[in-house]
Amino acid sequence: MAKGKKTGGRTKGAVNKTTASAKEAFQLAFDKLGGWNALAEWASDPLYPQNRATFYNLYGRLIPMDVTSGGNPIPAPIITLAHDRPKRQAD
Numbered sequence: 001m002a003k004g005k006k007t008g009g010r011t012k013g014a015v016n017k018t019t020a021s022a023k024e025a026f027q028l029a030f031d032k033l034g035g036w037n038a039l040a041e042w043a044s045d046p047l048y049p050q051n052r053a054t055f056y057n058l059y060g061r062l063i064p065m066d067v068t069s070g071g072n073p074i075p076a077p078i079i080t081l082a083h084d085r086p087k088r089q090a091d
Helices: 017-032 035-043 050-062
Strands: none
Touching (some): 035 050
16 A cells, blocks of 8 residues: 555545436525525415424434534434424413
């Protein structure tokens, strides 16, 4: 094996061409389908309440992973919206 620094190849953190193309295609489709307004309408559709859970599941996957943890699990933040909190009962 050759000694010294590695030469050539992708730089650390660079996105491969297939992934970049797929993300661009999804962005174009998202914009054509109505963008964030259509997404919010879909997620809040009262006829399909499961859409909200699906939305948050997908949203959670977009949050970057902490690469400094050394493989140890890190507690995920809990996102609670005011209108999703249970109502407090009067004493």
